[in-house]
Amino acid sequence: MITVSSLTLELGERVILENLEFQLEPGRTLVVMGKNGSGKSVLLKTIAGLITGYAGTVDTGNAKIAYVFQKGGLFDSIDVFRNVAFPLRNSGLAENKIEEIVTGSLESVGLKNAGAKYPSELSGGMQKRVGLARALVQDAQVILYDDPTAGLDPILSDAIADLMNDIRARTGAASIVATHDLKVARKVADCVMLLYTGRPVFYGSADEFFSKSDSFARQFIEGDIDGPIDVYKL
Numbered sequence: 001m002i003t004v005s006s007l008t009l010e011l012g013e014r015v016i017l018e019n020l021e022f023q024l025e026p027g028r029t030l031v032v033m034g035k036n037g038s039g040k041s042v043l044l045k046t047i048a049g050l051i052t053g054y055a056g057t058v059d060t061g062n063a064k065i066a067y068v069f070q071k072g073g074l075f076d077s078i079d080v081f082r083n084v085a086f087p088l089r090n091s092g093l094a095e096n097k098i099e100e101i102v103t104g105s106l107e108s109v110g111l112k113n114a115g116a117k118y119p120s121e122l123s124g125g126m127q128k129r130v131g132l133a134r135a136l137v138q139d140a141q142v143i144l145y146d147d148p149t150a151g152l153d154p155i156l157s158d159a160i161a162d163l164m165n166d167i168r169a170r171t172g173a174a175s176i177v178a179t180h181d182l183k184v185a186r187k188v189a190d191c192v193m194l195l196y197t198g199r200p201v202f203y204g205s206a207d208e209f210f211s212k213s214d215s216f217a218r219q220f221i222e223g224d225i226d227g228p229i230d231v232y233k234l
């Protein structure tokens with residue numbers, strides 16, 4: 001169980017997150033939405049322990065956390081296979097077991113034959129999928145997905161959403177997904193948090209969010225310039 005309470009974070013003298021409050025049970029998926037710069041990545045990094053110095057509490061119960069980085073986060077100097085195997089090094093697993101896990105993970109993201117390639121030889125979407133494959137091998141109880149379908153075509157995005165649901169069903173991991181992709185959100189979310197000026201202006205079930213009964217949710221879903229969200233306000 002992840003428990004975040006009264007989480008407030010300032011960076012460079014600006015409040016980036018203000019008084020966030022939520023709980024997430026194993027097997028549940030929270031989708032965090034909000035315009036560019038609204039604090040989605042910062043929230044994920046804070047939960048992962050990559051950003052400290054906040055007020056309030058972030059309790060992940062010592063769960064093993066896997067992070068799918070917004071920009072792939074791959075090592076340029078090693079091939080795809082080694083990138084995906086990286087979290088398993090020093091795990092004590094035998095080499096043939098590592099190979100089996102890595103191959104299975106690459107296969108699940110549709111990159112069975114890409115193991116010997118280097119990140120620079122891959123398209124952006126392929127790099128993104130390698131990042132996902134690397135998160136999958138970790139057997140984590142919490143998975144943080146930062147914009148997992150950004151730059152992917154609509155069909156692949158749909159496949160990634162299915163994969164995220166498979167992983168959830170298979171591992172019972174709790175997931176937090178930062179995304180702008182409404183179709184993916186619709187498919188994977190149990191609950192949705194919409195961030196604006198550091199605050200959760202909507203937090204509720206996915207059904208309630210997509211019913212558009214909330215004015216913030218409606219403006220965001222419709223991509224409308226008119227509404228309570230000011231496009232230029234950070």
Ligand SMILES: Nc1ncnc2c1ncn2[C@@H]1O[C@H](COP(=O)(O)OP(=O)(O)OP(=O)(O)O)[C@@H](O)[C@H]1O
Nearest residue numbers: 011012016034035036037038039040041042043234
């Ligand atoms: N290390 C940092 N120091 C100071 N400010 C930062 C730092 N990291 C992020 N910020 C600021 O925090 C705000 C939120 O950034 P964040 O990357 O979380 O946005 P986001 O919601 O993920 O946006 P996007 O949809 O573009 O990915 C931005 O205004 C950004 O400039």
Ligand SMILES: [Mg+2]
Nearest residue numbers: 040041070147
């Ligand atoms: Mg981001």
